[in-house]
Amino acid sequence: MVASLISGDIEVGYTGGTAVLGAASQGVYLKILSSISSKLTHAVVAHPSLKTAEQLRGKRFGIQSIGGSTWMHTILGLEHIGLDVKRDHINLLVIGDSVLIGQSLEAGRIDAAVLDGALVRRLKSKGFFVVAELAQANIPMLNQAIVVSQEFARKRADVAEKILTALVDSLAFTLAPQNKSVVTKTMMTRFHISDASIADEGYQDLLTSVERKPFPSLEALRNIRRLMAAHNPKAANVKVEELIDARLIRRLDANGYMDKVAALYGLK
Numbered sequence: 001m002v003a004s005l006i007s008g009d010i011e012v013g014y015t016g017g018t019a020v021l022g023a024a025s026q027g028v029y030l031k032i033l034s035s036i037s038s039k040l041t042h043a044v045v046a047h048p049s050l051k052t053a054e055q056l057r058g059k060r061f062g063i064q065s066i067g068g069s070t071w072m073h074t075i076l077g078l079e080h081i082g083l084d085v086k087r088d089h090i091n092l093l094v095i096g097d098s099v100l101i102g103q104s105l106e107a108g109r110i111d112a113a114v115l116d117g118a119l120v121r122r123l124k125s126k127g128f129f130v131v132a133e134l135a136q137a138n139i140p141m142l143n144q145a146i147v148v149s150q151e152f153a154r155k156r157a158d159v160a161e162k163i164l165t166a167l168v169d170s171l172a173f174t175l176a177p178q179n180k181s182v183v184t185k186t187m188m189t190r191f192h193i194s195d196a197s198i199a200d201e202g203y204q205d206l207l208t209s210v211e212r213k214p215f216p217s218l219e220a221l222r223n224i225r226r227l228m229a230a231h232n233p234k235a236a237n238v239k240v241e242e243l244i245d246a247r248l249i250r251r252l253d254a255n256g257y258m259d260k261v262a263a264l265y266g267l268k
Contacts, residue, residue, distance in 0.1 A: 002147075005030060011152050012163060017142030017224050018069055020243055025234040031153040031245040034164055036171060037143040038217035041209045043120045044077045044131040045105065046112035051129050053081035057088040059111035062101035065094060067231040070101070070114070075227055076139050077114040081132050117205045118198070135208055142220035143209075153245050161248045168258055171212055176265035212267060213258055216244045 002019045004010045006028055020030050050056060061078075064070040074092065075085065083090060093110055095101045102119040104110045106126065114134070115123070124130060146163065153160060174183050183206075184199045193199045221240040229236035252258055262268070 002028075002030070005147060005149055008149070011148060011156075012160075013147045015145065015147055016069065017145060017221050017243075018072065018228070020145070020147055021221060021224050021228055021235060021238055021240070022232070024238040024240075024243055025228070025232055029150060029242055030147050031150055032142070032145045032147055032216045032221075032243055033153070033160055033245055034167060034214045034249045035142050035145040035216040035220070036167070036210045036214040038140060038211065038215075038220045039135065040073060040076055040137070040139040040141040041135045041143075041205075042073050042077060042114045042116040043133050043135075044081060044112065044114055045120055045123050046129050046131050047105070047108075048127045048129055050111060051131065053083055053131060056081075056083060056090070056112055056131065058090070060091045060093050060109075062095040062104050062110040062113045063092050064097055064101070066092070067228065070098065072141070072224065072227045074114045076141065076223065077132065077134055080134060080137050080139060118201055121201060140217050140220035140223050142217055142224065145216060157248065161251075164249050164252060165257070167214060168252055169261055171210060171214060172258075172261045172265045172267060175207065175210070175212055175267060178266070212262060213253060215249060215253075216246055218244060 001013045001015045002023045005013045006023065017032070020032060023030060046056060050059065061074055063074055071092065078085065078090065085092065095104050095110065098115055098119055101113045102115055102123060105113050105123065105128065120130065146167065148160060173179055180203060184196070184203050187193060187202055188196070188199045218240060221243060225235055225238055225240055
């Protein structure tokens, strides 16, 4: 995605802050115009016998890769419950993607993990314990953003504003309770889901993970920079303020457009 933006093969991308900051650490500054998800929505899930943060000291956590998104989620989760990888002798084991991490927790190959959505519900139904629900903590983490090149932001602001207007409209439509059936049916079609209950769970996840006013979070980027710098020293020098161009999305709020669209759908 980022490589295609840099080369000009695509003009608009939909990716996370980690990829954008990684490119910036190599000297390529892209622009984040908006972010529909700017907080950690995961949970710290552990073996049924482990019910407190103190009991997680010295235990094994599964991640996908050192320095990657699951690693960052895990570090932020540990920080929230007062644990430190080195001080508390936490073992981070590279397992694979989130599904494999969940399977490894079930199989006893790891003791805990930071996961989200359906994986957490599945583990809870099998008796695994949620030590902390991180969504309630409002931990800044830029997960999904609309990203463009600097040139696009500079020369095609009119197109960018239309894209952001469509985003605001779609978020209001999606979050409106009266549109739940349409949204879940769309999810079932697009994601090839046959079980309506699974689609409903996905819908509930959506409601808790997206923002009606999709402002990009500077604090979320600072979090990513801090964590990334532990393994990529160049990241420490990235000027995260220069990665965000929120002028257009802020204008849609200042001129009342966001609230007008929300009111049409009965949202506050």
